[in-house]
Amino acid sequence: MEQKLISDLVPGDAILSFFIVRKKEVKDKKSTNETFLSFELGDRSGRIKGSLWKEVQEAFKNIHIGDIVKVKGKVITFLDQNHLSIDQIRKATAKDNVAAEQFLPSASKNIPDMYASLKSNLAAIENPMLQKLIALFLADKDWTERFCKAPGGKLWHHCYLGGLLEHTLSVIVIAKFFIQHYQNLVNGDLILASAFLHDIGKIEEFNTHGFVDYSTPGRLLGHITLGTNMVMEKISQLPEFPEPLKQQLIHCILSHHGDKERGSPVEPMTIEALILNAADDLDSTVAAFQRIMSKEKEPGKAWSNYVNLIDRFIYFGEEDS
Amino acid sequence: MEQKLISDLVPGDAILSFFIVRKKEVKDKKSTNETFLSFELGDRSGRIKGSLWKEVQEAFKNIHIGDIVKVKGKVITFLDQNHLSIDQIRKATAKDNVAAEQFLPSASKNIPDMYASLKSNLAAIENPMLQKLIALFLADKDWTERFCKAPGGKLWHHCYLGGLLEHTLSVIVIAKFFIQHYQNLVNGDLILASAFLHDIGKIEEFNTHGFVDYSTPGRLLGHITLGTNMVMEKISQLPEFPEPLKQQLIHCILSHHGDKERGSPVEPMTIEALILNAADDLDSTVAAFQRIMSKEKEPGKAWSNYVNLIDRFIYFGEEDS
Amino acid sequence: MEQKLISDLVPGDAILSFFIVRKKEVKDKKSTNETFLSFELGDRSGRIKGSLWKEVQEAFKNIHIGDIVKVKGKVITFLDQNHLSIDQIRKATAKDNVAAEQFLPSASKNIPDMYASLKSNLAAIENPMLQKLIALFLADKDWTERFCKAPGGKLWHHCYLGGLLEHTLSVIVIAKFFIQHYQNLVNGDLILASAFLHDIGKIEEFNTHGFVDYSTPGRLLGHITLGTNMVMEKISQLPEFPEPLKQQLIHCILSHHGDKERGSPVEPMTIEALILNAADDLDSTVAAFQRIMSKEKEPGKAWSNYVNLIDRFIYFGEEDS
């Protein structure tokens, strides 16, 4: 019995695998010996539902949401969907040598490649102080490791390991285009540096122990302030960093959500800040549309379900258009 | 005495020139024989103030805002600024052979060049029906002439002859970048076609007789509806144009302001519409920032005056940053 | 066994009838042979729940929401409500000769009567161009047939076949009152014509195959634009139609939702547009209140459930007031 990914399971498979527990629910029953536990289990490839009929009380007490569990069972078909009939389930232990992180979804793009591309894009910055600032970040091994792994969000966009890097790289590429498009109007180095740094607060905004959730500093301070603080701390190591440049860089980070209602304490007052806001906003929304499409689109379905966050449906298009 | 542009006048010049009347005001005086008329006169290069002390009542009755006038006078200096001391002023007549349009500001870029660039960009469209639709527009001599001359706005951005073309071309170039950037996600032809057509309603939204102002259909219907109607009319000449494509194209035009509060009757529900909205929004705002900077920026002034429309100041930057 | 309407069923009835499938749900069970399917079935008179215990997997695969089904079963009482115990269920076929439309709720008022009344009200229009425009619509057999059948909404008001006609007629009657009430202030013909045309885009905004839902053009363009396009198309057949009249008519249609937040791209700028907006708004809201009352009001219940769309409860009144 081998460890298969959820997306690779077929009915009839006997499994002995590790999963992360995403949901746990007791289902109604008439008499005590008919209670069962319904689980939603996940790995980095997807989710599956499963039922446990034996030793329910014990499992109910010992296993919690967020736990890694080892499951022995069989894949059956239930109303056209794979379902796990669970024989045994137990919490993973240190000896099992599995990490919560293995169960998180990852960027489909290669992280080292993206990181290399990010570095090469940033090499175009000519301003020596911005160069030094960026070098400070990139030289911080612990920081770059966390930066490369961080998700870009919890639910809405780039919500997987490497998502922050993927989004940041995309914003940098967009920014480069606009620097060229509005070349006589803007300070390109400022845009590139702020594109790199705009969302770094997300490194601390999320916990990624098994699944992505907001951390306490993430909720109390938000990624805009967390990121600003990181940048201030690095700049404090560069005493010659010019005050006006610092102010403009921080202004771009602070205002990148575009307006106060979305959590920016100040609104864009420079063309550089406008461009960063536009690049960030479009890239996030396109990624969210893409996520919804890949999850919901199916033959004959031209429309998404209602998307509360943006108060509308999304159109997938007809076959013949 | 030759016709000089306002921006070329120097104190001491004797002039005999045509101008458009932008403002007319009677200044307070104690006795009738001391009344004077203060004018603001304009041509495509700028504005100048002038004063008339003779035959005031007659000039007051005969000359109105928007008139082309022929002025004889002398350029003097008044508190560091050029000022026109007017000897004679009269309305232009047919014999003078001057058109209001001559007095409108124009795009600083060359219109035929921009138009050529627009056409070459649109040539990249592969979808045959969108090709045909665009060909219908470009083959309409009267329409293209009006399109190339139309302003992009009254006060906020691209508010000069050729402004619509300049803005449209810029949005197309931005769109092309995003088509490549999100290449597996989007229908590029749809984005390019809607970028070309998104603001064409502005051809009818403004009057440009001497200076730019809203027309009656511009106010009653708005450029989104006016443009939609133009597109529908052309599509009605292409019976084989697929219904779904038409709907998506019109959707992009309708939703390009991004939300209902800004006059879009529907909000973007496709990635193509999102991209058009982002490109249009950024390009308009950058152009507005640029206009304010070129008007207000001066040595030692780091900030614009308060900009009511966006509820903030704009930062021009310090010399040393 | 005859076909009875749902509202006429009594416990004990054996039925063999056609219904439309509104909902389908698999209910939880312990072992495979105890799964059952719960249906919500509808006809034009109302809804009933039913359960199927046999051949569940097969029914689950073959029958979908929106299907017309033939059902053999028995009416039982379950907790004070009629319930259908289903013996057999199958999809209707061409031979059954039943149309989805038969299962849609209809206006309680007679459609031909309403249509006659609408025509006689419109006959009062004196302006010859508006007369011709309306004549073009009324002469279009296919169009009038669709107009008379279209619903006025999906869920909120007039959400049944003939609802658009009923609402339009009511708005016309209200408009006629205001034309007389503000007689020296308004162009009555313009109000009447725009009252007739204000919601015609709803003909294309909804699909009515079995139950009312938004169509793709309905979501992408909205009924305001769809209706405007219909009117523009007909006016294009009347070359002598005066431009200012066209603009004012379209203005009324565009602005009839009253403000941009509700999807009007322009807001009412004429008294005629104000009146149309007021008439439409009141008639829709009264109809929605009426619908909620007829659905929820019962002895001893003075208040509706919370109505999310308008963020309040509706008061039904006490018996003694």
Added chain:
Amino acid sequence: MEQKLISDLVPGDAILSFFIVRKKEVKDKKSTNETFLSFELGDRSGRIKGSLWKEVQEAFKNIHIGDIVKVKGKVITFLDQNHLSIDQIRKATAKDNVAAEQFLPSASKNIPDMYASLKSNLAAIENPMLQKLIALFLADKDWTERFCKAPGGKLWHHCYLGGLLEHTLSVIVIAKFFIQHYQNLVNGDLILASAFLHDIGKIEEFNTHGFVDYSTPGRLLGHITLGTNMVMEKISQLPEFPEPLKQQLIHCILSHHGDKERGSPVEPMTIEALILNAADDLDSTVAAFQRIMSKEKEPGKAWSNYVNLIDRFIYFGEEDS
């Protein structure tokens, strides 16, 4: 020399008349003996500007905005407009026997006629308790006198003596139409009574000493609360008045502005309240449009100036539409 209305003055008239002082301003001058006072004077027919060149300091000290003044002077023409050259000006005294009220604009319709029409419309109320309540108001001579004279607003609509009566009557007539139009749905007596009472708080909301302004209770409490209090006070004299009826009546008054943002502490929860809100809202806005049109419309001017309160221009129409 006779007292002429401002609207009847012609250049050359020698006048000796009473006016109300609406504005007073000192105009800039170089030396003390050239100071002059510029006045805006009004009567019920309109306004005129005037200048005083003698005894300026004294007039400046003695005469204030809101004073009734006796003016001796001559009508001259100044730049196409009538202007008053003032020889003497003094405050009116008790002996002059003029009342501020004479200088207020009045309804163009006859107040006794409107009041008679109002009473006859209210006579249709059948509910005996509502009849008694209305009778209590109408029997209150002092109250009815103030009701008939009160303005309907300060600046926006019906802002003249009798304006409240005119607006109230119009709302009642509209209400009567809707009672008949939605006859099986509504309590007509409740609508009629609340239409009569909805704005009576305006009697106390405004001061009308010379010109209309908000009173202190008008600002601190607002006419909705002031009117509610009047109704509660009268109902307290009718011990048998049923509680539910009272609640519904007060609900209509409280909610007649339609939503909280406009100062209604509760929003319409009955069809009766919806109708009152629609009738009040439309009648006020139509009257405001009408006022703006009669003030601003002139040949060749198709649009009003920008109307800040509703954030738009108003369209007057072209000659040929």
Added chain:
Amino acid sequence: MEQKLISDLVPGDAILSFFIVRKKEVKDKKSTNETFLSFELGDRSGRIKGSLWKEVQEAFKNIHIGDIVKVKGKVITFLDQNHLSIDQIRKATAKDNVAAEQFLPSASKNIPDMYASLKSNLAAIENPMLQKLIALFLADKDWTERFCKAPGGKLWHHCYLGGLLEHTLSVIVIAKFFIQHYQNLVNGDLILASAFLHDIGKIEEFNTHGFVDYSTPGRLLGHITLGTNMVMEKISQLPEFPEPLKQQLIHCILSHHGDKERGSPVEPMTIEALILNAADDLDSTVAAFQRIMSKEKEPGKAWSNYVNLIDRFIYFGEEDS
């Protein structure tokens, strides 16, 4: 078998007790003889779930939400929670001599103590007219009894018997502090009197028969208007009460929600009204936070669930901070 409070029950207890029915639900079953009724029962100490398997149809018909019931049964453990296995259940009758009020939660503080403290705080008022007004209220035995028992809300804050008194007393104490803090700026008597009276409309806004719910006048008029009416009625018994003082007092009550969106028909225009609004707003929100904390806080849980009403999570703090 004794009557125990829900919070004191332990597994194994045999009970014969009265409860209020908070929820009643039929749970799904396969055949008629397996239906059961699930109840949520409450008393002033909390809630418990229970199940009835016998004579379900009869119980379903006879017992309704809000009923007091007598229950015979046994406390069992079901998945770590107490659960009531019901043998018999019947509605309470007059002979049982139990009142719905007994089942409502009460303030944790002693009502007579709070009332005494309130009176002693109000004794500091020096203005004789305000003294008389307050004396009128306090002398009204029926009114004070209802005032002392009324809840301060349905769900959000102080939602238990005595809650209005507790909140009012707290607002008074806060007000006293601000009177001293801003002592030369404010009319302290006015603040104290309005603090006492600001929420008295809540006496009539809620029904408290078994559990707290909005009354019909509560929904139709709201507590701001209900309270204003109570104050007006008492003031009408004091003919010498000065008009300006009355207006300012009512202004404080009307504006105490701070802005129109929250149901205040006027917004604070005096410092006294500002202070009342601040005291009320803070005390309500702190109480709501406190309620959520006491309900949701548990070891290891640093954050509340999402709180829709204020669109955020609440932070409970870490152990070590």
Added chain:
Amino acid sequence: MEQKLISDLVPGDAILSFFIVRKKEVKDKKSTNETFLSFELGDRSGRIKGSLWKEVQEAFKNIHIGDIVKVKGKVITFLDQNHLSIDQIRKATAKDNVAAEQFLPSASKNIPDMYASLKSNLAAIENPMLQKLIALFLADKDWTERFCKAPGGKLWHHCYLGGLLEHTLSVIVIAKFFIQHYQNLVNGDLILASAFLHDIGKIEEFNTHGFVDYSTPGRLLGHITLGTNMVMEKISQLPEFPEPLKQQLIHCILSHHGDKERGSPVEPMTIEALILNAADDLDSTVAAFQRIMSKEKEPGKAWSNYVNLIDRFIYFGEEDS
């Protein structure tokens, strides 16, 4: 000739004094030799207007807004107001030994007294880490000097030297009351520390060279971020400062404006943050009301002019209330 404060000048005074130039305007004239310059001059006691008729061109070029000038002239009366007839005016030089700061208005309370009171209030903090943090600030001589002098705002509240200290002290005193009032619910040390630190960013938000205006970092970053950065910088000197405490402290500062629309990037999620927000909000608004009252209140004037920032009038009260 001595230097008198503007508020002490009387007509007839000959003066030779220093002022700050607040406004400078060229007034219209007929011929070049009659141009004059109108100045608004200020000192810490108030403002006065003055006119210069000689050497106007030279003065126009040399003297700018914000300059300190030495003026020789005479106080005359012009329409009931003091006015300065200027004989000579020149810019102050280094030798004059006057600082712009002398011309700024100051707190009416004594700064050392307020600072002593602030320190003694902060001494109540028991948490050793918060003690150390505050000690770091108070030990920073340069910082405390700037803190004690900074204004609390530009126009709205506490807009004078020492205003920040006065406001901070008031917020601390209010906070102390609430700590005691909600004593079992809150971390009082956290509230006190955050009350002290909440607005310290204002030290850098304003320039106070002659008059108060926003600085570039003030506009680009805002005082919330500037203050947060100051606190972070000091905390970085205390390695043992606990992370959760830091987060909660920063959370209070970030959220003290109460909602995002007012520039707080996060909203209060703890009771401590709620209290700080309430104290800050009330104290600012009371101070603004107080400022408007002291500026506008005069006998017979019961109402302020319209206050745009809060969209209302402020009531000053009647004499007899």
